Amino acid sequence: MARWAWMLGGLIVWAIHFLGVYIIASLGDVVDRADALAWRMAGLAFSGLCVAVVAILLFLSLRRLRQGEDEPNWRFREQLAALGAFVSLVSIVWQALPTVIGY
Amino acid sequence: MTEAVPGTSGWPPPVLDPAGPFAGPLNTLAWVLFGMGFLVLVVVLIALGVALFGPRKWRQRLGGETLVWAGGLAFPIVVLSALLIYGLGLTTHLTPDPEPGEMRVRVTGEMWWWRVAYLDDQGREAWQDANEVHIPVGSTVVLELDSADVIHSVWVPRLSGKVDMIPGRRNYMRIQADEPGVYGGQCAEYCGGPHALMGFVVVAHEPEAYAAWAARQATPVQTAALPSPGAEVFDRAGCGACHAVRGTEFNGLAGPDLSRVGARRTIGAGILPNNEGTLGGWISDSQSIKPGNRMPAYPVLTGQELRDVSAWLKGLQ
Amino acid sequence: MKSETGFDPALYDRFPTKGERPEGELEELERIWCRPKGWGWVTAINNNFIGVYFVGAAMLFFCLAGILALLIRTQLAVPMNGFLPQETYNQIFTVHGTMMMFLFAVPAVEALGVVLLPQMLGARDLPFPRLGAYAFWAYLVGGLAFFSSLFFGLAPNGGWFMYPPLTSMTYSPGINADFWLLGIGFIEISAIAGAIEIIVGVLRNRAPGMTLDKLPVFAWAMLIFAVMIIIAFPSVILATTLMELERVFGWPFFDALKGGDPLLWQHLFWFFGHPEVYIIFLPAAGATSTIIAVVAGAKLVGHRMVVLAMLATGFISFGVWSHHMFTTGMPTISTSFFSAASMAVSIPAGVQVFAWIATLAAGRLKVSTPALFAVGGLTIFVMGGLTGVMVAMVPFDWQAHDSYFIVAHLHYVLIGGMVFPFFAALYYWMPMSSARPLSERWGRWVFWLMFWGMHITFLPMHLVGLMGMPRRVYTYLPDRGWDVINLVTTVGAFLFGLAVLLWIIDMARNFRPFGDREAGNVFGGPGLEWIPTGLYSVRSIPVVKSLYPLWDDPQLSKDVVAGRYFLPNSATGERETLVVSALNAEPQYLQRMPVPGVWHVLAAVLTAAAFLLLTVQAYWPALVGAVGAVLCMMRWCWDLDRPRVADMVDIGAGIMAPTYVSGPRSHGWWAMVITLVVAGMILLLNAFSYVFLWSRDPGAWGSPPPMMATALLVAGYVGAAGLGWLSCKALALDRARSPVIATGLMVLATGLLCVVTYSDIQAWLGAGLRPSTNAQGATVASLLVWQGSLTGITGLMGVYALLRLVFGHVEARRPSTFQLIALFLGYTAGQGVFGVLLTHLFPGS
Missing domain, CATH: 1.20.120.80 (Cytochrome c oxidase, subunit III, four-helix bundle)
Structure with missing residues (x-):
């Protein structure tokens, strides 16, 4: 399980981020307005956190790729982890944009 | 049918022929997107062409992961980032918060026609009409969109993108026309039965002409007060149970308000031109023209009766 | 090297074993895996049978739904046409969409997985053959009943998306809507059953040594496909259940007058409905990746990027459902999130397309029908993807939404992304199941007719959409300027139909399944599925050392057929297959498999009957059917967890493995956990x-x-x-x-x-x-x-x-x-x- 989670780490963070910003905006919509400043900033802060996490994942998997490991097919899984973190990074940044310009 | 029914139609494609500030940017966006799409398609096809038929050396250059990085990741990320920023900004720009003092018209989707109510400054209903929205040129009109039954969607491509009418929710749509004219519209969300035949028009007048039109609407109907053979037929056939004619005892609410039906450009919700012949045909057998609509056929009416009632209705202007 | 399970990878070096295998082993395998005689074919559970039945049924529904498409196009050929009455048209377009999505696209790719996976992974069969057979029979009976509702005028008419309140009791009082709700809800259960089988099959029934990096790209695609089904389909099951509860008991989920909300349906439906598109696309893309590598004669460029792209698609596609709802008046910020996700999901698609192009460049294309379908599908899919990016832009979607522009877009995506690759797959893998391949000469005709028919049908639709033509209209007025385009479109549709007709004729001429002999590796594919097989699948289960085993080890096929690898015989005298660990495919134990039987068939028929009787409101007979189905299922389960035989057996070259495993390592446990994930999603x-x-x-x-x-x-x-x-x-x-x-x-x-x-x-x-x-x-x-x-x-x-x-x-x-x-x-x-x-x-x- 841990190996799967690591391999899919970036994408999992993407999913959490998506759910998070959607829920934050929906809560805002119920309580006040979806695009109220406070709720938008909360969403932005959450996005920032997720970007940081994915960036760290990307960095770690790249470092592990350089260092090597003692497991069969580790390289493949590590490459998936790095690529996944990269795609997630882009996607999360894109999804953070609405709190700044798309509300 | 000799005269054309004004509606969504023809050339140039209405989506690419905007007539107001809420459709103009969508047209620009559409062309940007077509350009982007065409460009990417050409790039892909050239790459594919080289991969399939190119000289050996070129193919070798393409046949590696670099192409996947460049074409599959870098290229889309750059293009899509730019598009996304443009698109998000545009979305925000086109959905401004409501401002006090904007003219409001409430449009309610019904199976399969549109109830139109003009609202006064306090948001109260001033008068009702159907299947036509009249607006003054050059100012923003807010449409309050309700549904009386199922989901419908308002689409006047030359003035704006579409917005759904959903039971239990009220949506808003802004339109503005820069030139006087008739702009065709249509229900875009499948609403069962004759959904295909649920059109309407937006009529834009110069501000003075609009004011005159509105003033006339606000006064009670004059011709209706006069007894006439047509009014008697209308009464006898029970039309008043569903239709209202302001200033008379006919006050049915189920169907379209007929107070000014003679002035409308179309009948049957945007499907037939409005004249005494089509009115008579519609009353006699609307079910063969628009199967499934909620108005029963009246085969019992004689030719003379149909002519009388049509003439009377056409006179309600 | 660390091991995942304690298995010593050095043991792999014992293979291929030396010397001849003893007499009679092969005959025993043939006897154990023999086909049921006569009417017994309905009891068959082996993937060689069920898979072929499954693909056949899916193609049957494709043709039926295609005929409906031709009726639609005939009606729309000219304005104010009286060919189909309004109500009939509304039923037909609803059933066309519903069948293409639920009865063709998903089952077809699932069927492809059932046919191919065991052979491709070097397993004897999928882990739950009777569940797979149940899924098939339920699907066939349910699908035929659903289609037949058209003949009685009882077919649903609310569109394939079934938006309430149009589909509520108030506006659809007939049982038409119930046919959709119960029929489709039921068929989804079948899809989930298939998905459970595929997940466990891909993760646990692989050839030893087939670590994740050596897992064929098609198997990856099927794995992601199946996981997505597990996450997405509960949503539509719940939605249909809620709608049925509202219709029958008046519980207000969607009725705005009593506190419900029609948008709840849209959220639930599209949370299933959008991933659905990728659910259909991924296996087809996996097939394309496989076929393009073969026809180009080069290994897939960027294999790991393609795998990652498919994984990313699997994730991101769950964040795009509301892009079907941009016009519903959601808060702008929410629509923007979905817009951004819709953009993001096109990145993985781009990665795959460029990986295919790079592969074609790296090799040299050998023209064949599968090659044409794969490359042709690629170009069509790119065009559909580009209009997809357009409609992902919220303001443009306000114009395009629910117009013929969308009809064009979705058909480009689905035909380019699924139908063409699926035909490529049919042509490519046909020699694996049939004694004769399909005709290449006919194949050219089929391809070119379909390719141009497709463009002639759908390219003009973009324009007529921009000209204001809304979707789901049974007719249109003559003075709208849409006449010529619609006529052209209709002509294109009939060309497409002609292509399918030619294909059917060629199938009749050349498709000879279930024989003793196969046409074999006509196209020179690298996968294990091209090792000559019998009904027992591979003679022995090879140790996989490469992503392209047959290309990298020309001897492999011969050694496998000679029985020089794992399980060259039947260790317990029963049907059996190897179970391996999920990451590194280290052999763990021997799974004893069931034999053909009648209980799962009866269970499927009775379940279908119960649902149908429920639809026509025959409650007591429905209850009888349901009870019968439950009894049959219990009887079918009875043979699970059988009395134990020898605890440890030789699975080849003296390597011993247990025959009974319980707890988290067992395949049954995995299936149960996945089932519970389905339940949890519904919750x-x-x-x-x-x-x-x-x-x-x-x-x-x-x-x-x-x-x-x-x-x-x-x-x-x-x-x-x-x-x-x-x-x-x-x-x-x-x-x-x-x-x-x-x-x-x-x-x-x-x-x-x-x-x-x-x-x-x-x-x-x-x-x-x-x-x-x-x-x-x-x-x-x-x-x-x-x-x-x-x-x-x-x-x-x-x-x-x-x-x-x-x-x-x-x-x-x-x-x-x-x-x-x-x-x-x-x-x-x-x-x-x-x-x-x-x-x-x-x-x-």
């Missing part, structure tokens, strides 16, 4: 509905039952789960009375669960809750219905446990049955606790 989406409808009108929410009830119910649920756990512990003690005590505890646990669930319902009734009065009542009731259903199943499991005891099948050496019952029971109890806490504490009094 979560139910909870979402609850919170969503609360947010629509918080003021109308009433008080929950008292705190005391909350505490008691939670305690009761925890107690039931505890008893289930104790039962397993008692069995494991392995004393003389263990079976009796364990069974007693288990029956007690299920009984307690029933009592607690009943009290749960009573507590709410006591608090004055009535399901039909408002949205709170409806959603709480739906949570309770779900809890009650699972509790009912647990009750049946209690009865089953008791029967097992009576017939002497409960013993400490065979704990699987009890473990799985306890697992299910534990989940149900946990779900109960979740439901109680959610509905009692949120929003509180």
